[in-house]
Amino acid sequence: MDREAAVVRRPRGRRTQILLAAAEQFHRRGYHQVAMAEVAAAVGITAPALYRHYRGKPELLRQAVRGGLDELDRAVTAAGTRPERGPVALAEALAAVALDQRALGTLCQRDARLLPAAQRSELRRQLCATVRSGAGQLRAARAELATSEAELLLWSALSVGGSLSYHTFAPPRRRFEQLLSGLLCGVLDAQVDTASDVRSKRRVDEDEPVGRREELLAAAVRLFDERGFDNVSTDRIGAAVGIAGPSLYKHFPTKVDLLAAALVRCRERLWHEVAGTLTGPGEPTAMLVNGLAAYVDFARRHHHYLGAMVSETERLAEPDRTRAVDFRRDFLRLWVDLLRQVRPEYDKAEARIRVHAMFALVNDGVRHPAWRRTGQPAPGLAQLAGTVLGLPGTA
Structure with a gap:
């Protein structure tokens, strides 16, 4: 047999394929319900082959979350190159990520809690840096906002985008993008009022456990x-x-x-x-x-x-x-x-x-x-x- 023909070449993008398969399975079934062998089978390789790419399931989860956050950061950075469009560019960028990275919400909020504290902190810092970047863009378009107010609106917009992780409704892509962009524009254009409602007498800790x-x-x-x-x-x-x-x-x-x-x-x-x-x-x-x-x-x-x-x-x-x-x-x-x-x-x-x-x-x-x-x-x-x-x- 020809020596060159005998060489087994790994498909390009194998690590990316593995991450996408793992993210989807973690999202749908929960981190603890997914075995490495199941992730390997989803991309057509054996479990030992999978371990040549990733040391274990925690590493898979960390890299899956990190990959989604990288996509988010790239989208926010790209929106910043179109300052003339103001919050609309940012809303469209966040909508595209929400649709393309639909598992990211559950991975960040549910599964990332299971990672070691140092890794959770690293991912949190990455997300916070992206929020600060987006808030800076928002303040450039809405000079009346304080930094804390702009960041609050960014966090709220991320919550709206992340809500797609918790349902499977999927109108046609173009309509879905328009709907989600409109929702996000509404959030980013909103006024911020964090004052307490003095009419409410109920405290957060009102319902103390008895027994x-x-x-x-x-x-x-x-x-x-x-x-x-x-x-x-x-x-x-x-x-x-x-x-x-x-x-x-x-x-x-x-x-x-x-x-x-x-x-x-x-x-x-x-x-x-x-x-x-x-x-x-x-x-x-x-x-x-x-x-x-x-x-x-x-x-x-x-x-x-x-x-x-x-x-x-x-x-x-x-x-x-x-x-x-x-x-x-x-x-x-x-x-x-x-x-x-x-x-x-x-x-x-x-x-x-x-x-x-x-x-x-x-x-x-x-x-x-x-x-x-x-x-x-x-x-x-x-x-x-x-x-x-x-x-x-x-x-």
């Missing part, structure tokens, strides 16, 4: 949200409430049962406090405005519950997972149906995309220091979310 079971639920859901279900031991949960880890089993048979109980509690509160404002007799626009205010208030007080609901539902056993998914579907349908009454020109796909974008903006926004530094909901967050929904008078 050991409730303490365990509150502590566990905070840790699951911050660190990820698989990174939290029963010993850590017990220590958070001052008991030994094995004592947890007096209240819950397993850690998965604890997660299931926490998410049931979240669904009960969410339905009781928010869903009721979206149903019943009343003028649709007023009901939607009231529902949005209720959701922002709920998210301020229970952001850990919402975070765990978004990121940890797939860790549930059947039929708990089915019930959780059914609840999310029903809750989304309430918003979509009411929004289409207020804005009948929206078809179902556009209404769903807007509602998902609103959820992401609020869920992320309540964690931002600018919105959390007071004990009350800031009216600007609800106003920004109303802009994403297309509420009359908010654009």
